Amino acid sequence: MKKLALAAALSVVASGAIAGGYVAPTVVEPVVVVEDTSSSAGGILVPAIAVLLLVLALHHS
Template structure:
């Protein structure tokens, strides 16, 4: 009888110890920084060329 009680106590203790199982490791999300450009960046050079041509034409 004592062996049955001891086996029952040990099985209850073992089942509660392994009830949760292994938890997956939690890793923080990877942050990806993307370089962005504004649309006005590509228009500056043509505007400067237009101003230079206008200045050259008006000086004659």
């Protein structure tokens, strides 16, 4: 009787270990994002507008 209980317990453990089967790991390729720059003057536009607004604010006060 003990051997039968041991065999039943081992079969439950063994079947539970392989219940899902083997699943190959998936390889995810990295996504490369390329952004185009609008122009080379983009870096000077914001400071130029800020200076213009500062001069206008000082001129009107």
